[in-house]
Amino acid sequence: MQGIIIKGIGGFYYIKTEDGVIECKARGKFRYTDVTPMVGDKVDIQIEKGKGVIEKIFPRDSELIRPQVANVTQAFVVFAIKNPDLNFELLNKFLIQCEHNNIVPMVCLNKIDLSSETEIKEVSDMLSGTGYQILLINAKTGVKTDRLKEMLEDNITVLCGPSGAGKSTLLNKLLGKEYMKTGNISEKIGRGKHTTRHSELIEVNNGLVVDTPGFSTLEINYIEKDDLRNYFPEFYDYNDKCKFRGCLHYKEPGCKVIEAVEKGKINKARYEFYIKYLQEINERRNNRW
Template identity: 40%
Template sequence: MKTGRIIKSISGVYRVDVKGQMYDTKPRGLFRKNKFSPIVGDVVDFEVENVNEGYIHHVHSRKNEIKRPPVSNVDHLIIVMSAVEPDFSTQLLDRFLVIAHSYHLRPRILVTKKDLASDETQQKVSQLLNVYEEMGYKTQFISMHDDIKKVFLEWGDGLAVLSGQSGVGKSTLLNQYYPELMLETQHISKSLNRGRHTTRHVELFERSHGFIADTPGFSALDYDHIQKDDIKKYFMEINEYGEHCKFRDCNHVKEPKCNVKAELEKGNIAQFRYDHYLQLFNEIANRKERY
């Protein structure tokens, strides 16, 4: 019996890495019976059938799991945005951050294409990133010709997952780090202001002291697992100031003696963050009512 990590999954075949040695494995029928499927990132025990094939017998407990795209045991979630093409959007960023926090992950923000942005845009993006830095997020604002190895090293050891809008440069970053991969990239659609992401499955690539995952771009963010009353927990500063509201179940919308609104008036909470919170709260509240 051997133990390794699943680094790729296509058509029911799971490629497992055991200290650089690759095995193509399949799960035993027991998994299908229990309606449980291994996913990329899982640590598994498998029995070797021949030189490089085997059958998975056991999946170790996951410390965390992202549902879409499916990947487990994530150490660092890197939310990749771009300064331009597509334009930087705090609304979209906040939605990715909410998803990340809902999976109990502490995300890092990486903004690309600094070299393609005007001085005015660079200044605007930097100012917005300062707002997120003050909340406690780690941020990076990079040009596409920066030393990518240094960028990756800042993330620390373990499995790092790149996630974000299509066309922001995730595959380009990986191509710079791993030229031999030659991952396909596509130009940005001028009419849609976004790219068509060419990554169709999750795959892990080895890096110094761990792995990095390229994941398919999101065409829609999935909030089905999030309740409206939980949204406030996923906006860090709103959650913090909300501890001092008069009512414990305050959602910071129309309730009296709301500390969040008081801090908003003082300028301690960015107006755009509160607006995005309200937007998402109302979306999820309306969704639940429909069902």
């Protein structure tokens, strides 16, 4: 019998199958492999003495480390422009993580009632040329959440973004019920409390959604410097047109990306983030020796 892991707690895995949700344990052989069952995994199971056992884990199309979830096809990257203030560097890191894992991101700017047109335009300008969709939403009142609900069909969707941005509120709105407890923004630290306890796939509109704990920092130190340029969609049209093959778009002469930045065809703030992170990768690499 085949199914998909929708929840894992204390060594037990809950598998969604055509016959309903079945509680399973993993076969002992997985202890001796590099593969551990993960929420989102497609699996083969057997029923032995009335209990389910995971026999096989199918190859993953994508795999996120934090949150730990497999086979995600799209991400709702939820950020508030105000309360808490939007962290552009963190937003860019989430987008890089999506690109690295072949996950299609939808940028959801929440709490638009607290945002000015100038602030919204700043985000739109930064992401111009990336091809990313930006949706202005209000998760609390339901503004544009119907559009997001339509996008869930036939996808495994992860809600990600910093704590306090409104992911749990958005999930509750998509489900039409109070599923996740929501927290208030702490006035002292300017971010939300960790209110989500574990990753779980929930069926919504013929799709599956995972809500995960919010967090305000994100490490992407697994990215190599030669790969980083591939995670900026606005570079795609220029990557093969530079003077030097393998151009990192840093200080090389004849770089078409630098030229596009100077002409205003690529957003300068995004490019500056690219350079900053490229330098961080170099520093980490040098410190290894």
